[in-house]
Amino acid sequence: MKLGDAPAKFHARKLDPAIAGALIKHLSGLDPYISIWLERVFGTPRTFPPQVEQSRAEARDAVQLAAQLAEIELPSDAFVSPRAETEDETLLQTLLNMGYELDLEEELLPLDLQRFDGKLVGKQRAASVAVFTDKWDQKKLVVMSVNKKPIELELGVDLLYWDKIHDSFTFVQYKRLEKVPSHRPSGGSEWAYKRKEEIEKQLKLMPAGKDSPAMAADWRAFGTPFWFKFVRGDAGSVLDGKTLKGMHIPADWLRLAMKEETFKSGPKGGFRVTYDNAKYLGRTAFTQLISRGFVGTAGARSKAFKRVLHSKKRELIVAVRMDWQKDEEPLGMTSAKEAVGARAAFGPPELPFE
Template identity: 80%
Template sequence: MPDKLDAVPAALHLVCAKGANRISYLGASRISEAFAKDAAPTVGAICVVVQADYEYDYDDDIDVATGDAIVALAIVNGIGGVASGTVRATLTPVHRLPEAVPVSSLQGEPVELGDLPADYHSRKLDPEIAETLLNHLAGMDPSVSKWLAQVFGELRTFPTSVEQSRVEAKDAVKLAAQLAEIELPADAFVSPPAETENETLLQTLLNAGYEVDLEEELLPLDLQRFDGKLTGKQRAASVTEFTDKWDRTKLIVMSVNKKPIELELGVDLLYWDQIHDSFTFIQYKRLEKVPSPKPSSGSEWAYLRKGEIEKQLELMPSGKDSSATAADWRAFGTPFWFKFVRGDAGSKLDGKTLKGMHIPADWLRPAMKDETFMSGPRGGFRVTYDNAKYLGRTAFTQLISRGFVGTAGARSKAFKKVLRSKDRELIIAVRTEWQKDTTPAGTARAPRASNGLD
């Protein structure tokens, strides 16, 4: 058993959390709980999270027993108003206990826990009971003491570039663990103290913070997000399905990085809007912070590698699709887009896709040939927020969800064959065909069959 805690680092509140099952069954690192205004825990407090009707599967041959159980500890990160007399508290970070502790076992020795609070209420534990309970939990789970020390200790600070790499690495590790159904340690992503010894391998990797300008590091961030409203569900290592509140299949986001589609079409992600039967293709580019040529500006975010853009534009078909029906009409002639993202975008996550410039390939082509991007020192090449025509993430996501961008008709049908076969030769054939007008002006096309979602 580890040494006893020197002191309880913060007030301890007992909470019967509605979101406790998300911690138990989904490994949630953050939950949001509603409380009566006068019975909410305070910011910075430690919550002892109780799950009602927790299932104890003692033996496969007998029925599952249920009961109230302590499943986690969590910190009150913030409290905001929701309605009159009600507030909502954000509980994060969360430390999930390796084994749930039955509340019934804490109604005498070693801890007299007392009655559980009512729904939407928390109960602050007396200091003596709080210390006894935490020491009891630490005896059952030695990582409790370490987690508390990390959460309440002095945090290690990192340079901006290193912190950016840490955020991206965390997102990628979370995604990989989710897909592999591997349970990460509850304290895996808690910032370590200012001084620490014997770091775990995971901590060492995250703290190293190497600077590598790879756009692929940004893909897991946008793969799991769209507009903050649709609900995302991971279907495979590189596929996420987003649905609306009516639970209709609406949007599928796929990473084709390092696959034949990327090699032949020059894209990283594709969006398939199933309602409008439309594919939109995205190539990511990462902006870097460079000195500004303007005397009073200091620095600016720019993309300097002209050859990379030219190479990917060469792969992207430039033919325009003529619409014969209203359903096939698109506001842009190309389904191919570039997304330019600042190098620190990972430090400003808010549940939506990363902020950045969405630029259609058809605009980039003439801009690359004229003087549009020759704004660097001595007329050097650079793409910046000042010299590019672009859409922000909100406008771009609305255009996708409302069917204003992407493939239509024959092009969508052709690309479905590519997805089914993943035949590299077929991709090349589709790219070649797309260089032509797929529907001559004035030629009628059969109406698209309804998929039941329109």
């Protein structure tokens, strides 16, 4: 049907309800999708609880990232909100166009994998690896998701950072805070993590040994390369190109606090990790410590982990973890015999991302 050229000045005009109904009926006869589209546009949108909305936002972000990696264009209705009268469905059924479900990777940590400090430029090398460079285009930082891989199972981490300049690995386990009623005199609410058993399980996997550096290049401000990142449940609602806001807590401090009464701030002394009782770093301080070589592995431990990344054997990861449980001798090699022994144990450095 050819409607002809639109008038030079065309303004929307409200139609009489009877005329509008007749027009919609006529247009629906020409194309049944028109009535479906109008219902989606003008129908009452479905509302979800805040926790479900957070999950929907994170899933949407993951699918958009997957589409970017695959260089495909999502359909315009991929994220259309269902109508209010629709019954409960699974997250994917309500959020995604069915034809794109396979593009959602379980292992993606999309909210932080492609972000660092807002200054370094990130380039996706694989679905779970991003490389950040500075303005001189020198490789500086590799961010890798190890979710659902042997490294996660044996070391209890989700994401690792490899600072190539300082040859240092930093490991991060993510935890989501939930909004709960506050027991402070002022009342209100607060963000807290209450699953004590989960933290205890992951702390057992993270080695507790400390390096004893003999060279300035191997000195670190923290004795552990393992960290927990506690993120608010609504952190995905506002994205600014940087990593998510949250609490970055070193595993060594968390171990001590778990043994004491630091987190007994819930009802009847219940377990809660909150902004009020935790010793933490914000995202700006944490990213600066990584990029300047103040945190992470050094010396033999960095070399050992390169070998772990190259082979991906669980038994090798276990061996590294057991070795890291012991306090090391100074990292500087003081004799030819030590140098030969280290080379035999770890082999030459291998760079898996080159």
